[in-house]
Amino acid sequence: MIHSPITLTHPTGILRGSVNLPASKSESNRAQIINALSGGASTLNNLSEANDTKVITRLLESTAEELNAEDAGTVMRFMTAYLAVTNQHKIITGTARMQQRPIKVLVDALRQLGAKIEYLGQEGYPPLQFNGIDRQQDYPATLQVRGDISSQYISALIMVAPLFPQGLTLELQGKIGSRPYILMTLSLMKHFGVKGTFDGTTITIPPQNYHVNQYTIESDWSGASYWYSMVALAPEATVELKGLRSESFQGDSVIATIMEHLGVRTTYVGGEVILTKSDRLEPFRFDFTDCPDLAQTIAVVAAAKGIAVELTGLESLRIKETDRIAALQQELAKIGGDLEDKGEGLFRVKPATSIGGNPVFKTYEDHRMAMALAPLALLTPVTIEEPEVVKKSYPGFWRDLEQLSFIVEKVEEGKEE
Ligand SMILES: O=C(O)C1=C[C@@H](OP(=O)(O)O)[C@@H](O)[C@H](O)C1
Numbered sequence: 001m002i003h004s005p006i007t008l009t010h011p012t013g014i015l016r017g018s019v020n021l022p023a024s025k026s027e028s029n030r031a032q033i034i035n036a037l038s039g040g041a042s043t044l045n046n047l048s049e050a051n052d053t054k055v056i057t058r059l060l061e062s063t064a065e066e067l068n069a070e071d072a073g074t075v076m077r078f079m080t081a082y083l084a085v086t087n088q089h090k091i092i093t094g095t096a097r098m099q100q101r102p103i104k105v106l107v108d109a110l111r112q113l114g115a116k117i118e119y120l121g122q123e124g125y126p127p128l129q130f131n132g133i134d135r136q137q138d139y140p141a142t143l144q145v146r147g148d149i150s151s152q153y154i155s156a157l158i159m160v161a162p163l164f165p166q167g168l169t170l171e172l173q174g175k176i177g178s179r180p181y182i183l184m185t186l187s188l189m190k191h192f193g194v195k196g197t198f199d200g201t202t203i204t205i206p207p208q209n210y211h212v213n214q215y216t217i218e219s220d221w222s223g224a225s226y227w228y229s230m231v232a233l234a235p236e237a238t239v240e241l242k243g244l245r246s247e248s249f250q251g252d253s254v255i256a257t258i259m260e261h262l263g264v265r266t267t268y269v270g271g272e273v274i275l276t277k278s279d280r281l282e283p284f285r286f287d288f289t290d291c292p293d294l295a296q297t298i299a300v301v302a303a304a305k306g307i308a309v310e311l312t313g314l315e316s317l318r319i320k321e322t323d324r325i326a327a328l329q330q331e332l333a334k335i336g337g338d339l340e341d342k343g344e345g346l347f348r349v350k351p352a353t354s355i356g357g358n359p360v361f362k363t364y365e366d367h368r369m370a371m372a373l374a375p376l377a378l379l380t381p382v383t384i385e386e387p388e389v390v391k392k393s394y395p396g397f398w399r400d401l402e403q404l405s406f407i408v409e410k411v412e413e414g415k416e417e
């Protein structure tokens with residue numbers, strides 16, 4: 001684990017090689033909750049090495065009274081529903097940032113279902129105290145749940161829904177963000193024998209039992225997005241990404257389509273994706289409502305390539321590992337770029353005017369800031385602070401860069417500018 005800042009350079013800018021991507025933490029964490037709800041007899045292959053996945057594995061096995069979800073949103077939200085329906089008397093907490101990430105929508109829904117949950121700190125935020133569930137109560141089998149804050153509340157609820165005697169119907173209210181993650185949850189539930197329906201706004205899960213099955217977790221398309229950035233920025237590149245499927249459960253596989261505008265071509269060969277460069281380079285507008293985790297990747301590449309891309313659907317970025325909009329604005333300014341707020345939800349990338357020197361990028365305890373900015377090393381040496389943040393989803397990220405000839409050097413104490 002690297003704890004001091006690192007400087008990244010690439011001697012030639014030419015990228016050739018193959019990358020063993022980490023497995024998806026989103027799929028891994030769902031599969032583990034479903035497996036725990038069905039007795040733990042399923043076989044899960046290729047579980048992610050991401051810290052977020054290690055945390056949920058540990059918490060599901062833990063006998064401790066206080067559980068720490070660290071900075072993992074899926075863990076906090078999925079475990080909250082799990083602890084409630086499994087009638088536990090425990091506390092769940094997380095990092096200081098996790099204690100600023102809202103959870104009220106989920107707690108309100110679980111309370112309506114009979115769960116006794118108290119806030120130990122600020123109302124509406126972790127840490128939470130669980131005091132069991134009142135199973136006798138005549139619970140409402142249909143709940144209204146807001147869809148515009150986090151889809152993780154909805155995924156958490158539908159995974160436990162088949163355990164209720166009448167099942168559960170969720171009527172999603174307002175704009176629905178991160179919809180592909182809800183579909184991923186339903187797909188994995190179906191794989192483990194639980195069927196539900198989703199007509200676009202209403203999800204119905206009848207009472208059922210999960211079945212034992214096996215599942216091989218796909219590589220992580222969100223992690224793949226940084227390799228797309230590198231191919232977009234390198235003067236020459238052919239990069240193979242392993243373990244990805246063209247028919248993916250992951251909405252972030254849309255990176256293949258988005259990056260067509262930024263000069264990256266995707267070819268699917270068996271279980272591999274091959275990225276090569278194309279001449280296509282054009283301004284475009286994209287709505288990130290369905291794939292918020294790709295916004296940082298695109299904002300940085302567009303700024304570096306001088307393309308005034310317009311981004312919408314960024315509302316949820318302010319409540320993730322950091323305020324990602326503010327963080328992008330701060331860091332893009334270091335290369336003469338910006339993510340300009342045009343109002344009414346529209347952001348425009350201001351092309352970078354001063355890529356050079358050795359910009360020192362902060363990462364704001366956000367793995368995606370580190371990984372979105374790192375590809376700039378193909379254009380100029382860059383320094384990344386707190387590089388260990390990548391462990392949240394992609395612990396081998398710096399090692400994989402080295403395999404494609406990046407030079408990753410620790411900055412000696414006191415030498416950083
Ligand atoms: O369910 C999931 O696995 C996730 C859903 C998304 O969060 P929101 O639903 O809060 O947008 C995404 O940003 C996060 O990285 C993973």
Ligand SMILES: C=C(OP(=O)(O)O)C(=O)O
Nearest residue numbers: 071072073074293320321
């Ligand atoms: C937002 C993210 O994760 P989570 O919400 O699960 O912490 C992410 O991985 O970018």
